Amino acid sequence: MADFEIPVLNEYTRTPDLKKGVMAHLKPFVAKEVLQQPLNFPGELVENWEEKAVAKLGELKGKYRSLQVFLDICVKCGACTDKCHYYLGTSDAKNMPVARQDLLRQVYRRYYTFAGKFWAKLGMPWMVGAKDMTKDVLDDWYSYYHQCSQCRRCSVYCPYGIDTAEISMAAREIMDSIGVGQKYCNEIIGKVYKIGNNLGLPEPALADTLEGLEEEVKADTGVDVKFPLDVKGADILLITPSADFFAEPHVDGLIGYAKVFHEAGVNWTMSSYASEAANFGMFIGSYENMRRISRRIRKAALDLGVKRIVFGECGHAWRVAYSFLNTLAGPWDFLDPRYPVPQHICEFTFDLMKQGKLEFDKSQNDHRVMTYHDSCNVARASRMGDKPGGQMTIPREIIKATCNNFHDMPKDTIGEATFCCGGGGGLLTDDLMEVRVKGAQPRMEALKNVVDNNGVTHMAAICAICKAQFTKVLPYYGFTMDQIVSVHQLVSDAIVLNRKTD
Amino acid sequence: MSALSVFYAILFYVATLILVIGVVRKITQYARTPAPLKIPTTPAPTTQTGVVLRMAREVVLFSSLFKSNKWTWIFGWLFHFSLLLAFFRHLRYALTPDCFIWPLIDLELVQAAGKYAGLGMAAGLVGLFGRRIFVDRVRYISSPSDYFMLILLLAIAASGLSMSFVSHPDIVNLKGFILSLITLGWNGWVNMPTDGLLITHLTLVILLMIIFPISKLLHAPGVFFSPTRNQVDNPREKRHISPWGKALDDAEADA
Numbered sequence A: 001m002a003d004f005e006i007p008v009l010n011e012y013t014r015t016p017d018l019k020k021g022v023m024a025h026l027k028p029f030v031a032k033e034v035l036q037q038p039l040n041f042p043g044e045l046v047e048n049w050e051e052k053a054v055a056k057l058g059e060l061k062g063k064y065r066s067l068q069v070f071l072d073i074c075v076k077c078g079a080c081t082d083k084c085h086y087y088l089g090t091s092d093a094k095n096m097p098v099a100r101q102d103l104l105r106q107v108y109r110r111y112y113t114f115a116g117k118f119w120a121k122l123g124m125p126w127m128v129g130a131k132d133m134t135k136d137v138l139d140d141w142y143s144y145y146h147q148c149s150q151c152r153r154c155s156v157y158c159p160y161g162i163d164t165a166e167i168s169m170a171a172r173e174i175m176d177s178i179g180v181g182q183k184y185c186n187e188i189i190g191k192v193y194k195i196g197n198n199l200g201l202p203e204p205a206l207a208d209t210l211e212g213l214e215e216e217v218k219a220d221t222g223v224d225v226k227f228p229l230d231v232k233g234a235d236i237l238l239i240t241p242s243a244d245f246f247a248e249p250h251v252d253g254l255i256g257y258a259k260v261f262h263e264a265g266v267n268w269t270m271s272s273y274a275s276e277a278a279n280f281g282m283f284i285g286s287y288e289n290m291r292r293i294s295r296r297i298r299k300a301a302l303d304l305g306v307k308r309i310v311f312g313e314c315g316h317a318w319r320v321a322y323s324f325l326n327t328l329a330g331p332w333d334f335l336d337p338r339y340p341v342p343q344h345i346c347e348f349t350f351d352l353m354k355q356g357k358l359e360f361d362k363s364q365n366d367h368r369v370m371t372y373h374d375s376c377n378v379a380r381a382s383r384m385g386d387k388p389g390g391q392m393t394i395p396r397e398i399i400k401a402t403c404n405n406f407h408d409m410p411k412d413t414i415g416e417a418t419f420c421c422g423g424g425g426g427l428l429t430d431d432l433m434e435v436r437v438k439g440a441q442p443r444m445e446a447l448k449n450v451v452d453n454n455g456v457t458h459m460a461a462i463c464a465i466c467k468a469q470f471t472k473v474l475p476y477y478g479f480t481m482d483q484i485v486s487v488h489q490l491v492s493d494a495i496v497l498n499r500k501t502d
Numbered sequence B: 001m002s003a004l005s006v007f008y009a010i011l012f013y014v015a016t017l018i019l020v021i022g023v024v025r026k027i028t029q030y031a032r033t034p035a036p037l038k039i040p041t042t043p044a045p046t047t048q049t050g051v052v053l054r055m056a057r058e059v060v061l062f063s064s065l066f067k068s069n070k071w072t073w074i075f076g077w078l079f080h081f082s083l084l085l086a087f088f089r090h091l092r093y094a095l096t097p098d099c100f101i102w103p104l105i106d107l108e109l110v111q112a113a114g115k116y117a118g119l120g121m122a123a124g125l126v127g128l129f130g131r132r133i134f135v136d137r138v139r140y141i142s143s144p145s146d147y148f149m150l151i152l153l154l155a156i157a158a159s160g161l162s163m164s165f166v167s168h169p170d171i172v173n174l175k176g177f178i179l180s181l182i183t184l185g186w187n188g189w190v191n192m193p194t195d196g197l198l199i200t201h202l203t204l205v206i207l208l209m210i211i212f213p214i215s216k217l218l219h220a221p222g223v224f225f226s227p228t229r230n231q232v233d234n235p236r237e238k239r240h241i242s243p244w245g246k247a248l249d250d251a252e253a254d255a
């Protein structure tokens, strides 16, 4: 099934002995010039790239306090070394968060610190962990900064909150700036600019798909649940990951949102111009690109004249939406001030539940024993509701309201300690399958735990990447691809439609 | 003043300048560098008070490290806490009895705690050193400078402990010397004691002061500037924008 070894699942997460360089061979495809150009990046490795990379690092550390502080203050305590799912799954030393940071830090030390410059003059930069900017270093960057899903688990455990995701983003931006981009991310961003979504699904195809969904739901339930597109004057604009339009189990989630909107009796719409929640600008660390993508949502909201914005199930997207959208595309003073901007679909559904506006027939989900996978960026980079931690409790409340059987995975693998699915941060591409499968090991271990001990049959998630990743990697570990479901798929299956008219 | 005293007086002033200027420059750099995005590691406090409490838990209890690794936590915390106690004990060499905190510093408890804290420091450092050598992951990420830092601190603790428990230097003389340095010789200069252990101890401390602003010891001021720990989780309620982020908005509005 694979040309690499699939990790064995232990009963509990265990820390492997360190190995050197075992993942150095894995590099994603490099973006060709046509893919670099729409993002305003050079098409190939530029001349004097060493100097330019060092200069770009200097520029970025002047623009991001996180980068400047994190490069300085790591004490090499090692607390983060066993926290990354990619280290746990691959044993590669450079997949330890601090070692991953050091790939950039060594260059920072060499060119931007007294100690590094001093020891380099004596020919011994390694005394203080400094290193010249060379092709080997760049190769390491390209490999290992594309083996980080920017999941922030390391940041939770670092005594100073050092977030390797920030370092990875900076490194990717430096590489882009010297013409070494990653094909997967940059191609997708190009598609958003050209067509409006990551999948390159144009308006007619989208309209067609949505029509098909209306028919499907009608056939299933006999109820006219609408999937409106580009409706001017609608109250709510739904921004959802484009995978929701057709991928399994994503689309079942989308059907769930539509049913909730139907029951709420609200006037809502999607936008063909901003038909994508995900924002890959974050993965490549590019504020400019992230901003440009975000502002499509602003434009759509203005053009359609909506009053609220709701986001569908997507993890990194929710981070950009919750934490950055106001910064990048705000202020939102033209929207209804009674609602947070943006809102998560789970917040929306949960509010209705609290108001008693939704009725569920839990028995519809009795063939499932559920567990829940906290998506990394929802758990550690965002919030839902008005209390810290709402991002963990609200989705669980929804699952428990729609299902009779729910068991959490072991405590050190959920909530803020959650393990990434292994495919986040721009890694969800076939050329990185090896690290995706290996990086999923800790999550698969935790899942196996509840499958064996509690008879869990399905795992729910609220992230398009998690869902796509699990669909692919579950079979490597002896599970089936349909064991991953959308949270709003559970809602969809249990919701009692047209309650008001009964 | 003896040549030795002059030499150490100069060293002391230079080291102090390097330490103060170096750290102030770094703090200014951290404070001036914009934080363009809201990136607290969540769940995070939604109020400024909450952030102060979070930060207090981090710097007083090392709460994230506690979650992370109990061994590193116990050694690290023991070392830092002991260092703090030892620091209090040392204040009596630099303060006069008319200082307002003198009664506190002079307490038998504070003095005794500071004395035994040296042992705590040494124990914590040996533990951290052990981890650096014996845990393959920590060994991998260690540079010579990381070992050096531990050895330096260990040598400071050991020389200090020797003076407390084995051979006492002339404390009255030492205090005279230090006070004369602090007062810039206002009441005349005093020669330093020529005790080998004491000179070693002082030399190492001076070295530490010089290294501080150019090394990872910057974690002490730096932690307060860590955006993942010091930001309030309120991006939807309050628009966060950096000067350079705003410049992008303005440029577009003009276009």
Ligand code: SF4
Pocket (backbone or CB within 6 Å): A083, A084, A085, A086, A095, A096, A097, A100, A147, A148, A149, A150, A151, A152, A153, A154, A155, A163, A164, A165, A420
């Ligand atoms: S952000 Fe996640 S993937 Fe990246 S180093 Fe940290 S734990 Fe690993």
Ligand code: SF4
Pocket (backbone or CB within 6 Å): A073, A074, A075, A076, A077, A078, A079, A080, A081, A097, A098, A157, A158, A159, A160, A161, A162
């Ligand atoms: S936990 Fe933080 S300080 Fe410790 S080694 Fe990792 S990044 Fe550095």
